Amino acid sequence: MLVDPTTGQLTAVSQSAVLANEAPEEVGHELFLQQIETSTPPCERAEDLLVGLRAGRRAVGEAAAAAGARAVAMATPVLAEQDEHFTPKSRYRQIQAEYGEMARQSLVCAMHMHVDVASDAEAVRVVDGIRPWLPLLVALGANSPYWQGRDTGHASWRSQVWSRWPTAGPAQPFGDVATYRAVSEQMLGWGAGLDAGMLYFDVRLAADYPTVEIRVADVCTDVEDALLVALLARALVATVAADPTRPTWRGDLLQVAGWRAARHGLAGDLVHPVEARLAPAREVFEATVEHCREALRESGDLDRVSASFERLVATGTGATRQRRVLESAGSLRAVVEDLARRTEESWA
Incomplete structure (x- = not known):
């Protein structure tokens, strides 16, 4: 901004x-x-x-x-x-x-990640299979506790603001490319968006690139936070593309899982993406790393992702850091100044 x-x-x-x-x-x-x-x-x-x-x-x-x-x-x-x-x-x-x-x-400002795929058919398999793993990315990148001068009580209020759009959130499984296209066309035909650019699914087929586009994360003030989210996103795409077998998740339950991640960030329990129960954020992270361990090894990112998570736990998410500044400085103006300073330091 x-x-x-x-x-x-x-x-x-x-x-x-x-x-x-x-x-x-x-x-x-x-x-x-x-x-x-x-x-x-x-x-x-x-x-x-x-x-x-x-x-x-x-x-x-x-x-x-x-x-x-x-x-x-x-x-x-x-x-x-x-x-x-x-x-x-x-x-x-x-x-x-x-x-x-x-x-x-x-x-609001988000961070979108494109990951290449071999075909539209593979892209739809990824769109369907990656859904239960996305709330962790929301929690890791959570960087929006304040809105218009108020503490929202959430770690990622941006995601909740964006969820108001009629096409936003975790879509139901599509199954194949034809169904993805048909559902998209029907939504647009009913006025839910002006064009394909307004299909705000949590993850979608990119219109202009051979990629899937993951759209759940806040913009991160610190580039190392952004890198962690991006590396996990890539590994999840590669894992689901290689093994499209997946548990069946209802979209409404995934919406609640996303809300919990937005509400608490890493400070509260998240929904376990395999066992469908509440679990500490660390356990959910470890399950996610185990799920895509082979992809992380192949890309050379396994150690970096693990170390970045430990750093994030130690320093707090972006939302935690913003609240810490308000507590110590006593003004939201100081929060903005800290965000500006850290943004400028991130390109030094």
Whole structure:
């Protein structure tokens, strides 16, 4: 998000920031003028992804500075805000007109991950099979306890804001590509979205790339947190693609599992993705690592993922760190300043 350096309030200068970008990395618009977007190139190695994450943040940071703002990796507006400023593009105007308050309250920032797949058929198998493992990614990346000047009581309030969209959340299993296409077309035909870009399933087939797109995580302030979520996501995709056998999960139960992850982060029990019971976050993480151990070994990420989880347990999730700053400094303005500082340090 784009923040005024003096007040900490969001500032609607994304058009100027995008025009100011001189870096090779992508700097793009989003739904609101208070947001800015970047992405990484496709990567195979964790170190390359880390370099890409830092380069993208440096690009948006420098572009924001040229527009008189700071780029801050925060998932929700921390301070009380008065007005929404939609980016003046025809598609965004349509979204505003069609979806009203739901669109106006969607000023949030997420982290989406694309993982390549061999075919659409494999992609649908992954979409169906990966669902019970996704709440852990919500918990690991939880970075949005505050909304408009209030503590929401959640670790990831962004995910709850986004869940209001009619296509958002854990879809029912599709079974095959034809069913995925038919359900998607029916949803759009009923007005649940303007186009395929508004199919906000937790995980979906990407429209323009041979990938599945996992869409459950908050934007992380610290790049090491983002890397942990991305490495686990890739390993889960590879594991499900190699062995599509999966337990049958009801979508409504998965919605509750996602809510628990959003509510507590790593501080409370999560839903065990195999045994369908409440379990400590560490046990759920260990079950997830065991599930995709072979994929993590093949990518060389097993030790890194385990060490990153221990670091996250020791330091706390992004949500925990934000609350710690408020407790010590006594103001949400200090929380924004800390987020801005850590964002800028993340590309150093």
